[in-house]
Amino acid sequence: GPDTSFWNVDQRLRPNIGRVSPRATLPVRDTITLKSITAYRGLEDDPSPWDQDATPLQTYGWTQYIDQRQFSQEVQALGDFGSLNFVLGVSFFRERLDFIRNTFTNNAYSLIDSHIIDRSLGVYGQATYDLTDKLSVTAGLRFNKEWQRFDNASYTSNAANDRIALRYSVAGLKDDWNA
Secondary structure (H helix, E strand, O other), X not given: OOOOOOOOOOOOOXXXXXXXXXXXXXXXXXXXXXXXXXXEEEEEEEEEEEEOOOOOOOOEEEEEEEEEEEEEEEEEEEEEEOOEEEEEEEEEEEEEEEEEEEEEEOOXXXXXXXXXXXEEEEEEEEEEEEOXXXXXXXXXXXXXXXXXXXXXXXXXXXOOOOEEEEEEEEEEEEEEXXX
């Protein structure tokens, strides 16, 4: 029948997602307004099973566990001086991702355990000047710095996610860049 499944694992996903994004504005003068935009997001997907062969056999699939958190903060100064409008701002972002994936192939199990932390800081400005009622010119500039850290390990495992033997491990990998 159309609702018959031959998967050997429960395919229901159980994500738990929460987010909040408060915003606030504060008029400083008639021509300048400060704006704050804050955001937080959390995601837990525990477990997230996938059976790729769609048979009752333990041929190929995985179960993954995701715990991810994001936070961002942006502060803007908005200016309106008639023919000249501008926005100046600074933004901060931080994300943490913990990811575990237990894969099975013909009753052989392996587990990957990854952790990533990503942070960025940006400053920007953009201005528009109205030359006429129908013609304006806009210019902007942005600088962004990003930092990332990554840890990863792989294990032979069993169906219960027990770590039996370490295959490889890398910790403290770091990178940063500008844009």
